[in-house]
Amino acid sequence: MTPTTSQPTSDDVVHLTVPADGGYLSVLRTATAGLAARLQFALDEIEDLRIAVDEACAMLLSVATQHAELECRFSVTDDALAVDVTVPTSRGARLPAESSFAWRVLTALTTSAAATTDNDRATISLLTRRVAG
Numbered sequence: 001m002t003p004t005t006s007q008p009t010s011d012d013v014v015h016l017t018v019p020a021d022g023g024y025l026s027v028l029r030t031a032t033a034g035l036a037a038r039l040q041f042a043l044d045e046i047e048d049l050r051i052a053v054d055e056a057c058a059m060l061l062s063v064a065t066q067h068a069e070l071e072c073r074f075s076v077t078d079d080a081l082a083v084d085v086t087v088p089t090s091r092g093a094r095l096p097a098e099s100s101f102a103w104r105v106l107t108a109l110t111t112s113a114a115a116t117t118d119n120d121r122a123t124i125s126l127l128t129r130r131v132a133g
Contacts, residue, residue, distance in 0.1 A: 012075070012076040013073065013074065013075050013076070014031065014035065014073070014074040014076070015071070015072070015073050015074075016028060016031055016071075016072045016074075017069050017070070017071050017072070018069065018070050018072075019067075019068075019069060019070070020060070020061055020064040020065075020067075020068040020069055020070045020087050021061075022058070022061060024070070025054055025057050025058075028053055028054075028057060028070075028072050028085075029050045029053060029054055031072070031074065032046075032049055032050050032053045032074070032081075032083065033046050033049075033050050035074050035076055035081055036049050036050075036081055036128070038076065039076065039078075039079070039080075039081060039130055040130065041081075041128075041130050042131065045128065045130065045131065048109040048110070048128075049081065049083075049109065049110070049126075049128050051105070051109055052083075052105070052106050052109040052110050052113070052126055052128070053072075053083055053085070053126065055102055055105050055106055055109075056083070056085050056106060056113075056124040056126060057070060057072075057085055058102075059095055059096055059102055059124065060085055060086070060087040060095075060122055060124060061087070063087070063089045063090070063093035063094070063095060063122055064087040064088065064089060065087075065088045065089060065090050068087050068088045069087070069088075070085060070086075070087050071085070071086045071087070072084070072085045072086075073085075073086075079129055079130045080111070080127060080128060080129040080130065081127075081128050082125065082126065082127045082128075083125070083126045083127075083128075084123055084124075084125045084126075085123065085124050085125075085126075086121055086122065086123040086124075087121065087122055088120055088121055089117065089120055089121060089122045090120070091120055093117075093122065094117075095115050095117070095122055095124070098115075106124075106126065109128075110126045110127060110128045111127045111128050111129045112125075112126070112127045113125070113126050113127075
């Protein structure tokens with residue numbers, strides 16, 4: 001495949017899958033920081049995004065099925081990093097309410113945050129745009 005130069009931007013997508021265990025979250029935090037640095041995010045923006053990804057993963061780990069895998073999809077554009085983290089859940093599992101402290105953290109540290117549950121899977125989506133300047 002030949003790269004197309006007529007498009008000023010092309011999205012890069014990175015998929016990582018790790019065991020749904022807190023011991024593996026450092027892999028996702030490191031990937032988050034590396035991709036945010038690639039976008040030339042400021043150091044405080046990188047740290048905020050690392051904390052947000054960590055918090056989202058912690059919320060998902062609390063509802064994950066035993067021996068589950070945590071799937072993380074990073075989408076990189078010219079000025080933003082979108083992160084979708086998903087995990088299989090047991091029937092009826094619920095994420096914390098949007099009024100909870102955990103959600104306040106996510107919305108304070110990112111441009112936007114959302115959660116969905118569908119067919120025994122829970123997903124948290126985060127979007128962070130680079131501050132212009």
